[in-house]
Amino acid sequence: MITNDNISEIRLAFPALNQQVNNRQLVYFDNAATTLKPKVVSEAIAGYYNTINSNVHRGVHHLSQQATYAFENARKSVQQFINAGNSNEIIFTKGTTDAINLVAHSFGKKFINEGDEIIISQMEHHANIVPWQTVCEEKGAKLKVIPVTEKGELILDEYENLFTGKTKIVSVTHISNVLGTINPIKKIIETAHKYNVPVMIDGAQGIVHEKIDVQDLDCDFYCFSGHKIYGPMGTGVLYGKEDWLEKLPPYQTGGEMIKNVTFEKTTFNELPFKFEAGTPNVGGAVGLEAALAFVSHTGLDEIFNHEKELLEYGTEKLSEIEGLKIYGTAANKSGVISFLLDGIHQYDAGTILDQLGIAVRTGNHCAQPLIKSLGIQGTVRASFALYNTSEEIDIFAKAILKVKEMLG
Amino acid sequence: MTIKEIGEQIVEEFGLFEDWMDKYNYIIEMGKSLPVIDEKFKTQQYLISGCQSKVWVSAEMKDGKVIFKANSDAIITKGIISLLIRALSNQSPDDIINADLGFLDKIGLKEHLSPTRSNGLTSMIKQMKLYALAFKAKEG
Numbered sequence: 001m002i003t004n005d006n007i008s009e010i011r012l013a014f015p016a017l018n019q020q021v022n023n024r025q026l027v028y029f030d031n032a033a034t035t036l037k038p039k040v041v042s043e044a045i046a047g048y049y050n051t052i053n054s055n056v057h058r059g060v061h062h063l064s065q066q067a068t069y070a071f072e073n074a075r076k077s078v079q080q081f082i083n084a085g086n087s088n089e090i091i092f093t094k095g096t097t098d099a100i101n102l103v104a105h106s107f108g109k110k111f112i113n114e115g116d117e118i119i120i121s122q123m124e125h126h127a128n129i130v131p132w133q134t135v136c137e138e139k140g141a142k143l144k145v146i147p148v149t150e151k152g153e154l155i156l157d158e159y160e161n162l163f164t165g166k167t168k169i170v171s172v173t174h175i176s177n178v179l180g181t182i183n184p185i186k187k188i189i190e191t192a193h194k195y196n197v198p199v200m201i202d203g204a205q206g207i208v209h210e211k212i213d214v215q216d217l218d219c220d221f222y223c224f225s226g227h228k229i230y231g232p233m234g235t236g237v238l239y240g241k242e243d244w245l246e247k248l249p250p251y252q253t254g255g256e257m258i259k260n261v262t263f264e265k266t267t268f269n270e271l272p273f274k275f276e277a278g279t280p281n282v283g284g285a286v287g288l289e290a291a292l293a294f295v296s297h298t299g300l301d302e303i304f305n306h307e308k309e310l311l312e313y314g315t316e317k318l319s320e321i322e323g324l325k326i327y328g329t330a331a332n333k334s335g336v337i338s339f340l341l342d343g344i345h346q347y348d349a350g351t352i353l354d355q356l357g358i359a360v361r362t363g364n365h366c367a368q369p370l371i372k373s374l375g376i377q378g379t380v381r382a383s384f385a386l387y388n389t390s391e392e393i394d395i396f397a398k399a400i401l402k403v404k405e406m407l408g
Numbered sequence: 409m410t411i412k413e414i415g416e417q418i419v420e421e422f423g424l425f426e427d428w429m430d431k432y433n434y435i436i437e438m439g440k441s442l443p444v445i446d447e448k449f450k451t452q453q454y455l456i457s458g459c460q461s462k463v464w465v466s467a468e469m470k471d472g473k474v475i476f477k478a479n480s481d482a483i484i485t486k487g488i489i490s491l492l493i494r495a496l497s498n499q500s501p502d503d504i505i506n507a508d509l510g511f512l513d514k515i516g517l518k519e520h521l522s523p524t525r526s527n528g529l530t531s532m533i534k535q536m537k538l539y540a541l542a543f544k545a546k547e548g
Contacts, residue, residue: 345481345482345484345485346460346482347460347484348436348484350460351432351484351520352432362460377462377481406432406436407436
């Protein structure tokens with residue numbers, strides 16, 4: 001259990017927490033953008049570069065084999081973390097955006113034709129809109145959008161109505177980065193499979209707030225970024241069912257991903273290497289492995305319970321503030337509170353909060369269609385992680401009163 | 409006054425503030441007192457879209473000087489705009505084109521002008537200088 005007694009110990013693992021911003025103790029509530037990293041992550045990366053640091057999969061020398069071993073071990077750790085059936089279903093990418101681009105490009109190239117349809121939702125991050133839009137433009141296909149209720153939940157009846165004989169793929173987010181809504185992805189996947197349509201899940205927010213079992217979910221693709229689950233930036237994972245990954249053409253080409261190259265013809269390597277052109281980010285993968293180990297060691301359920309308590313306490317405290325409106329009130333919600341203060345621009349609020357040492361995100365959160373549908377220009381977003389405390393929420397609530405006093 | 413002199417005056421004014429709150433309260437007050445841009449300018453044509461806040465800017469030439477009017481939907485952005493207008497409006501195109509706005513740095517508002525902040529201010533300064541260039545070309 002994460003309690004008031006042991007939270008200080010957990011916080012010690014995150015050196016970045018221990019700093020002053022604008023002469024005040026930092027309150028870091030921008031975790032949905034990126035989480036802070038525990039020391040074990042930077043130590044693992046440094047350890048890799050200070051000892052092994054060799055290229056993978058090709059050298060016969062000792063260190064190259066060590067690097068290959070470290071990289072493939074990291075792959076196995078990811079496999080276990082999301083319960084994939086096979087480690088060759090784990091592709092290392094630069095992040096979620098890279099993974100979605102990979103699938104959109106490769107799937108689009110082979111399976112999307114003129115007049116075909118792709119289903120996404122109203123609450124997608126731009127990273128799960130634009131790659132599909134690009135495919136649609138290239139192929140003359142159409143994007144169809146699942147609408148969202150005022151509370152911020154997907155309208156599932158309308159989702160099912162979107163399917164036609166032309167639907168080729170569904171790509172939706174697990175958790176909304178703006179509203180915190182946890183989507184019923186298992187149901188979404190089941191529905192799509194009824195129509196023999198594969199599903200990609202954008203797990204950028206999902207990976208750190210829910211236990212992921214890709215086999216139980218039966219999703220065809222699931223992707224996430226390392227940096228949102230306490231791991232390094234520039235790391236990410238694409239899980240894909242082996243059958244699908246086998247069928248997809250390569251995304252990028254070059255070294256590592258080939259079997260034989262002649263000037264006449266190149267044959268491609270097997271999974272997962274087919275999708276990992278060039279020297280991979282081995283140090284990053286090792287760091288990600290350390291982050292996943294840290295999360296598992298802390299305990300997924302403990303983390304989720306703690307964040308749920310923070311969400312409940314934060315919602316209660318913020319709801320007491322007059323003129324504050326929370327956006328996103330789904331029944332099933334992760335540790336994100338998006339809000340606006342009556343008559344106060346989110347940029348102004350964010351600026352004053354920053355002066356008070358509080359890091360929040362302001363703006364449209366890379367989800368312009370969703371923000372527009374809410375009839376607003378943006379929000380202030382506070383998002384919680386395992387190291388945050390209820391005391392920080394108290395500081396935050398007081399700071400919001402100060403914002404009101406100065407700007408109201 | 410020249411742009412440089414106005415900048416020095418602003419730095420001196422901000423030197424009086426003891427803490428950040430006084431400074432921001434002053435910026436907020438200035439934002440409130442900024443002459444509101446005519447509604448007819450609040451259109452797409454005059455909009456400089458920032459990810460964080462919107463800025464509208466218009467310019468006209470009067471007696472060899474460029475007169476700027478601007479507005480924003482965020483009050484702090486508006487306050488900073490009023491500083492920029494104070495320095496750059498009613499100056500000659502040449503002076504505007506060559507203006508050094510280092511005073512914003514000196515009063516600790518540099519972060520608001522970072523391109524990553526995308527509040528429209530950096531684009532606004534660029535736009536003001538473009539207006540000046542255009543007027544200069546027109547005047548020949």
